[in-house]
Structure formats: C-alpha cells, structure tokens
Amino acid sequence: MMEGEDDGNVLKLYEEMKLKMAAMEKMIQRKRKRDGVQKVTGASAVTASANSTEPTTAESKAAELKAAETTGAETSAESGASIVAKLEVETPATIPTKPAKRQRKEDDNISGDVMPASGVETNQTAAIPAPSNSSSGQINGQVKVEPQDGEEKASEQQELTEEEKLWEKVQADPADFDTWVSLASSLEQKDDYSFLRKVLRALLKEFPLCYGYWTKLAELEKRHGHPQLQLQTCGEGVRAARHCHEMWTYYCCIDIDAKDDELVAETRRRFEEAAEVVGNDFQAHTFWNKFLEFETLHEDYKRVARIYLRILATPLALLDEYYKKYQEFASSRPLDDLLTEEESKTFDPKSVEESEKFRKEIMGRHEQLYLRAKKVKDAVDLFENRVTRAYFHVKEVDVSDIANWHAYLDYNEKWVSQSPDRTAGAMKVYERCLVACANYPEFWIRYANFLAKTRGKDYENETRAVFERATKIFTKRQPEAFLEYAIFEETTGNVKHARELYEIVLSKIAPGLVEGVVNLANFERRQGSLENAARVYEEGLRASPKETISFLAGRAANFHWRVRGDIKQAQEILEDAVSQAPGDISLWFQYITFTASTNTAFEETKKIYERALSTDSSTSEDKMILAAHYLEFASNNASNAEELWKIKERFPNVSNLLVFTKRRIQAEDSTPAATGSEGKLVQATQSASASTTAVSSSTATAVNASAASSATGTNAQMGYTQQQAASYYQQYGYGYQAYPQGQYNYSNQGWAQQTQ
Numbered sequence: 001m002m003e004g005e006d007d008g009n010v011l012k013l014y015e016e017m018k019l020k021m022a023a024m025e026k027m028i029q030r031k032r033k034r035d036g037v038q039k040v041t042g043a044s045a046v047t048a049s050a051n052s053t054e055p056t057t058a059e060s061k062a063a064e065l066k067a068a069e070t071t072g073a074e075t076s077a078e079s080g081a082s083i084v085a086k087l088e089v090e091t092p093a094t095i096p097t098k099p100a101k102r103q104r105k106e107d108d109n110i111s112g113d114v115m116p117a118s119g120v121e122t123n124q125t126a127a128i129p130a131p132s133n134s135s136s137g138q139i140n141g142q143v144k145v146e147p148q149d150g151e152e153k154a155s156e157q158q159e160l161t162e163e164e165k166l167w168e169k170v171q172a173d174p175a176d177f178d179t180w181v182s183l184a185s186s187l188e189q190k191d192d193y194s195f196l197r198k199v200l201r202a203l204l205k206e207f208p209l210c211y212g213y214w215t216k217l218a219e220l221e222k223r224h225g226h227p228q229l230q231l232q233t234c235g236e237g238v239r240a241a242r243h244c245h246e247m248w249t250y251y252c253c254i255d256i257d258a259k260d261d262e263l264v265a266e267t268r269r270r271f272e273e274a275a276e277v278v279g280n281d282f283q284a285h286t287f288w289n290k291f292l293e294f295e296t297l298h299e300d301y302k303r304v305a306r307i308y309l310r311i312l313a314t315p316l317a318l319l320d321e322y323y324k325k326y327q328e329f330a331s332s333r334p335l336d337d338l339l340t341e342e343e344s345k346t347f348d349p350k351s352v353e354e355s356e357k358f359r360k361e362i363m364g365r366h367e368q369l370y371l372r373a374k375k376v377k378d379a380v381d382l383f384e385n386r387v388t389r390a391y392f393h394v395k396e397v398d399v400s401d402i403a404n405w406h407a408y409l410d411y412n413e414k415w416v417s418q419s420p421d422r423t424a425g426a427m428k429v430y431e432r433c434l435v436a437c438a439n440y441p442e443f444w445i446r447y448a449n450f451l452a453k454t455r456g457k458d459y460e461n462e463t464r465a466v467f468e469r470a471t472k473i474f475t476k477r478q479p480e481a482f483l484e485y486a487i488f489e490e491t492t493g494n495v496k497h498a499r500e501l502y503e504i505v506l507s508k509i510a511p512g513l514v515e516g517v518v519n520l521a522n523f524e525r526r527q528g529s530l531e532n533a534a535r536v537y538e539e540g541l542r543a544s545p546k547e548t549i550s551f552l553a554g555r556a557a558n559f560h561w562r563v564r565g566d567i568k569q570a571q572e573i574l575e576d577a578v579s580q581a582p583g584d585i586s587l588w589f590q591y592i593t594f595t596a597s598t599n600t601a602f603e604e605t606k607k608i609y610e611r612a613l614s615t616d617s618s619t620s621e622d623k624m625i626l627a628a629h630y631l632e633f634a635s636n637n638a639s640n641a642e643e644l645w646k647i648k649e650r651f652p653n654v655s656n657l658l659v660f661t662k663r664r665i666q667a668e669d670s671t672p673a674a675t676g677s678e679g680k681l682v683q684a685t686q687s688a689s690a691s692t693t694a695v696s697s698s699t700a701t702a703v704n705a706s707a708a709s710s711a712t713g714t715n716a717q718m719g720y721t722q723q724q725a726a727s728y729y730q731q732y733g734y735g736y737q738a739y740p741q742g743q744y745n746y747s748n749q750g751w752a753q754q755t756q
Helices: 003-035 058-087 153-159 162-172 177-190 193-206 211-223 227-240 245-252 261-278 285-297 301-312 319-332 341-346 352-384 399-418 420-436 441-455 457-474 480-491 495-509 514-526 530-543 549-563 567-580 585-598 602-614 620-637 641-650 652-667 676-690 692-712 722-732 748-755
Strands: 136-139 142-145
Touching: 162 177, 162 193, 177 193, 177 211, 193 211, 211 227, 211 245, 227 245, 245 261, 245 285, 261 285, 285 301, 301 319, 301 352, 319 352, 352 399, 399 420, 399 441, 420 441, 441 457, 441 480, 457 480, 480 495, 480 514, 495 514, 514 530, 514 549, 530 549, 530 567, 549 567, 549 585, 567 585, 585 602, 585 620, 602 620, 620 641, 620 652, 641 652
Parallel strands: none
Antiparallel strands: 136 142
C-alpha cells in the first residue's frame, strides 16, 4: 500500500471515530441531565492539548486511535469521556460532587440514540467531566446541569428528606400548627442544630405565645454551648409572651444556683422584673415559689420576708397556703428579719417581751394585707375556677370559657367604673384573657375599646398598640380587628391610615367582604368624597357573588337614593341584583320597599310583586311569604275593591292564614312561633308588618357570617371554624358588640346562686 493511500485510510478512520465520539457526547449529556451532578473519578486515558483539533500527521493520529482502542473495555467510561475532552476542550481537575440518592438502573442507551463507540459499555455509570460549551455551571468545584423542560423536577422532589418536605409545607401554609409540631419533633430527635434552630425561630414568629417552644429553643442553644444565645432567646421570649408567668419563671431560673456576685445580682433583677409583670397572675405560685427558693438559697431572709409581704397583698390561687407558710416563717426567724430598713434603725427593744410584742404587731399588720387580698380572691374565684385553659393553643376555646371570660371582664369593668384605681387590675385580666383567646378578634376589640373609654385621649398609643398586636400578629388573617382599628384611627384624625386598613381588608384579608365594602364606602362618605364611595360600591357589586348581592345591593341603592338623590341609579342597581339572584326573597323585599317609597303609584309596586312571584327560583315557602306581604300591601294601597278581590282570589289560603295570624298575634303574644310552612308564614307576616328591612338585615347577617367565615378560613389558628362562626354571628351579631353577658349580680353570693 502506498504512503498516500495509508494517510487517506488513517484520515478516514479518524473521521469515523470523530462521528462516533460526537454520538457518545450526546449520550453523555442526556445521562448528565438525568442524574444531575456526577463525580469525575480519574484523568483521561488519552491526553492531548486543547488546541490539537487537527492531526499533525496521519501516523500520529493513527497511533492515538490505536491507543484509545487498546484502552477499550479497561477504562471504557474514562476513555470515552477523555476522547470527548480531546476533541472538544480540556476539562479542569477532578470535581467531587454529592452522589445521587437513587441509582438509575435503566440502560443508558435510549431508543433512537446513536450507539456509542466500541468498547464503551452502556450499563456503566461513567465519571464525566463537563465540556465548556455545555449548559452546566461550575461553582466551588461542582458541576451542576440545569434541568430542561421540567425533566429534573420530579427527581428533585424525590430527593427531599421528610423534614424538608414538612418545611416546604409550613412555608406554603404558616398557620398549619400540626405540621410545625411534627417538623420540630423530628428535628429535635436528630438534634439537627442549624435546621432546628431555623424552624423554631420561624414557628415562634408565627406563634409567639407558645412559651414551650421558647424554652426548647433556649435549651437548644445551651446544649450546643451558646449560653449567651440562650439568654438572648429568653429575653425575646419574655417580650413576646410578656404575660406568661411560665416563661418568666424559666428565664429567672437559668442562673438560680450561681455563686458569682454578678450573676446573683442579675438573677435577682430578673426576678424583680418578673414580679412586676406576672406577680399578680392568679396562678403565679410557681414563680413565687422559685423567688422564695432563690433568696432562701442565698440566706437573705430580709428579702424573703419582703417577698412574703408582696404575696400576702396579692389575690393568688394559693393565698391561704402562703399565709400559713408566712406564719411559720415569721414565728421562727429573728425579729430583725421581719423589720424594714427604717424599723431596724429606730427599734431598740429593751426586753424579750417587748420584741415578741412588736413581732405580733408586725404579723398583725401583715394579716390585714392577707385578709384584704383574700376578699378579692374569693370574689374572683368563681371566674378563675371556670377557666379551663389559661395558656395559648391553636385549638378552639370552649364556648363556656368564652362566656366566662366575657363575664369576668364585665365584672372587672364594673369594678373599674366604681373604683378607677382598679384599672391596672382589669388590664391584667384582659392580658391574661388574650393569652388563651389570642385568636379571637372580639377580645382584642373589646380591650382596645375599654382602654379608649377609660384611659382617654392621653393614652391613645396604648389603644393603638393593642390594635397593632391584633392586626400584625395574632388575628392578622381576620378582618374584624382591622375594621375596628380603622374606625379608631378615623376618630383620632389619622384618616390616611384608616383608609389603608380598609384597603388591606379588601385586597388581602377578605376580598369582597360585604362589611369591608360598606364600611369603606361609609368612610369615604364621611370624608365628603361621594364619588369615591360610589366607586367602592360599584367595585364591590362587580366582585360580589349572588350569595351576598342582596345586602350589598340594598346598601348601595340606599346610598344612591338617600345620599346622592339618584333614584335612577339606585333602581338600576336593584334591577341588576334581582337578575343575578332572582330567588333571594330579601332582595325582592328591598326592591319592593324602594319602589313603594319612591313611587306613589300602586301599579309600579304591584309590578315588582308580580315579578317576584313569577320567578322559578323562589321556593314555595318564599312565595307564600311574598303573597302574604302582597295581600297586606294591596289591602292598604289598592285604589278599588275589585283589584283587591282579584289578588285574594289568587291566594285564598294565604288570605285565611293572614287573618288567622293577626288573631293569633293579638290573642297569644307569648306563644312560641309555629313550625312548618304555616309557622314560616306566621313569622313572615309579623316581619312584613313590622319592617321589610328586618328581613333584609337578618338575611344579610347570615350571609355575611358565611362570607366572613370563608375569608378567615377553617384552620384552628384562625379562631372559629366555619360552622361555629356562622352560628356565632347569627346569634350574637357581627364582631363582639353583642357579646353574651348574662345577668350578673357581681357579688359573690348572687353569682353563686345563679351558677348552682
């Protein structure tokens, strides 16, 4: 064979090999996309310069190809990768990466792919350096291929640990308390410091009153050798759960056994601060026991005596037990331990008898403090003993507890009205109530209104702070506190903030909420901007479903009719509403009332009645109610007897029932309403005779209950469930204004008689 022919054969062989390597490169890229980051496990079997893209001589290329074939099966994966690098570009040094969790077992050769070069086994996982012209990125020695067309998303989800999945879940729904608990418990078992710390801090941001998790976080910092972070965590905890005596007790006891003078002084300072904040908590005996233990441990009995003095002046649950312990202490300690600093300077007993006489005098004074505190304790015992859960939890509070808290607050407010110096005590009861009932807007609103009423304008910031806590932390997903806060800000002249609060409700908290639309429209009306008010109603009606259209359309029509004097616009609103909800009886009553009030002609109102009775969307019971109302209207307004007679002929049973109803109402005012369709007619005719507005109002209340409940969600962290909210709103009205009170005598004996 001639030399030229040899060169041609070698070049031909080289071109064929190059095509095979290109096919192999495609296969490698597909595998990289499936498996993500791969580990480079060796150097190239064939080394060459990145610039050597053309053969210098045919012989050298033939030698290189022969070397590649010789290496073959021994280094199949590395050889294939190295040849790709030889043909394309030199790859950096070995790159260690994290191996995939699951080993893919499918064959690398996918149907339709070009087979790789000879000697490369398709069932092996190769260590592949990334070519520079690929879509992979290299950071800190790792090569990561970006997923294409969602190819890697399912794989990434599979690689998440159980804790990572739970973390994603709580990020999507921060109010899911059960998932938070599961995640924290799982990480706590593994003692994963960084992840657990991150989770606990995020949990406490969402539920700051969970003092148990504050202590878990503090213990985590201590266990991993971060005492300063432990103290910092406790400081955050007592600020977030300020009226939680358990949290304060833990904080105070961190260095309770310390001998260092500075630590002792710091611990004493914590105890003193805690005593000011939670010392008057009815169940704070655990805290006081630790305070006594601390001072006894350091043998400072003068301080122990002063602590007993503070306890005896406080109505605590275990007040009687503390008085017995005080008597034992005062009888057994030297007299000097019982004296105040001023008494120690002036008192100089001449005999033992004189000392004992003075001891009895001191104990007598302290007994008077105890008796006064006991009188208060006995008065509130009946309320305190009915508190079944004084701590925070996302679960709903029992209805009996809610009623008891309202009664307890009534008692304190009455007490404040008689003795203004009791305001601080009433505020303490409110704060304790808002630990257990933190998810209930009615109590936040009631507290804010109490402060506004009793503290006056000089303490506006106190009231504002209560609303801020409610709207930014505890009831931030419920609209009631926002609406009440807006009214408060308007009364204080902060119009801009009031408007912002209304807009937050309608844009984020509860879009389309009827009360939000009506309140914002009335706010704009009070500011003198009728156009803005009209725009609010228009946007609200546009977004309102047919379930809430009745109430909103009635308010909007009333606004255009009575405020703007635009009867035509009001009629158009009602026409549009009845076309959307033709089966809503309360909406028809509003339309009838409007027409009768704006048009004296009997025929115009008669047309509305006829339209309402002809709709197929109304139930037979609703049509009976409408017919009874129609007959009553015709009796009072028909221009001739013939017209009235025609209506009576159409509804003979309704006519008889109506007469029966009137007689029954006159004869049996105290008889409970009947049941069934006849009973419904009795109730309806009473309502129709009294006021058609009452029908609209009651229906709107029920509708808005459903809307408000849907806006706030069903999670326990939101307070009521949908069913509870609907029932509560129907029974007590919107918000807290009609909260259940009962008839309380406010005296120990009177209350006991009523509750037995």
